[in-house]
Amino acid sequence: MAELHKIIASVKDALGVGARSNSHAAAASAPVPVAQSAHRAALASTFARELETVGGKFLGILTPDEVTNRIVTLAGEIGAKTVALGQGVVSDMDAIGEALERADFRIVRTIPVADTERAAMRERVANADIGIAEADFAIASTGTLAVVSNGDRPSSLTLLPPASLVIVQIDRVMENLAAVLAELGPEGVAANRLTLITGPSRTADIEKRIVLGVHGPKSIHVIVVWPRDD
Template identity: 85%
Template sequence: MAELHKIIASVKDALGTGARNNSHPADTIAAVPVSPSALRTELASAFARELEEVGGKFLGILSPAEVTNRIVSLAGELGAETVALGQGVAIDMDAIGEALERADFRIVRTLPVADIERPAMRSRVAEAGLGIAEADFAIASTGTLAVVSNANRPASLTLLPPASLVIVQIDRVMLNLAAVLAEMGPSGIAANRMTLITGPSRTADIEKRIVLGVHGPKSLHVIVMWPRDD
């Protein structure tokens, strides 16, 4: 991740130069150019801050190789003997499943099934200690994940296991919900069912005490993946 630190340092230097120039208000100050990578990093950092504020756990901005190793470590930390995972948007979930199997975890893979078999599939997912899904988008302003459900990635993956891990590509971290909806477009919104996840499940009891995990995962972990070619 040395390249990431270089990007952040270059942004700080550029901002510092802009501040010095601003000591002459009468001068015309040109906008500081910011690279697309720096903008993505800033959005990811804002998302991480908001995620932590709502009780989620940010596991970092990781390369594809680091993602697999971190997932295996997390499954061990959680004591999740069984892990449920579906197909990804762009991530090779099969490779992640194989790495988990080599580490002696049992895997439940969600696949398209007939209507009569869906209750059995949901039951297997619910019995897993950890559910893994790839988000279609992340929303920086609220720390929210947007996951489109389909037969390969049912909503049960992020709803039923007691711990949830969601992975999102860094270029799919958007500023706000409006940006997500604009990216999907009217046809995409009409054709898909999207789940918005903001932190782990939390419910207030009659005494207004917050209880985690009643209607969904008790813990939510998120990884932002840095692309291979950056």
């Protein structure tokens, strides 16, 4: 725990030094304030570019009403029959699950289970054609997704199915890892399992060739949600 506090403190100190070194220049140039919506759009654009660079697929910035239809369409496009679905951070994942069921997809819902049942739940998730999860944060600078795992949203959702779909809210797209750590705080990082996902699973262990999907999803798709009233 003490080491974690030191890491967080060093990140904050580094950010603080940069801010102080630029303070005189900032005062002299008096920059025009940027609207919050414009800043969010810029972060989302950077995230999309970096996600595509590392092999992910950006499905766009959608309103909550558009998200469900896009998910159902994607499941059909990849030929999925079974969908593993966890609880959301903000999104109504139950409504998404119901829409998928109406479209004749079989749903595996992840719920907290006893230790004796955990292996069986993990196997059901692994046998799904696509796993759907909501990320706690996205990191624009690297195209990375940060997902806090718990009983409702086990890490197996984003690690085991051959395809992964991740939803993230626009106000949770952060500039860099330091911003994510600052949002979680030392206690939040220490108390939770945080998974950082940068593109599909890949390895070069086989004949020194890049192969996707050996240790995790072969494809990763991301939707950024922007509420209409935001």
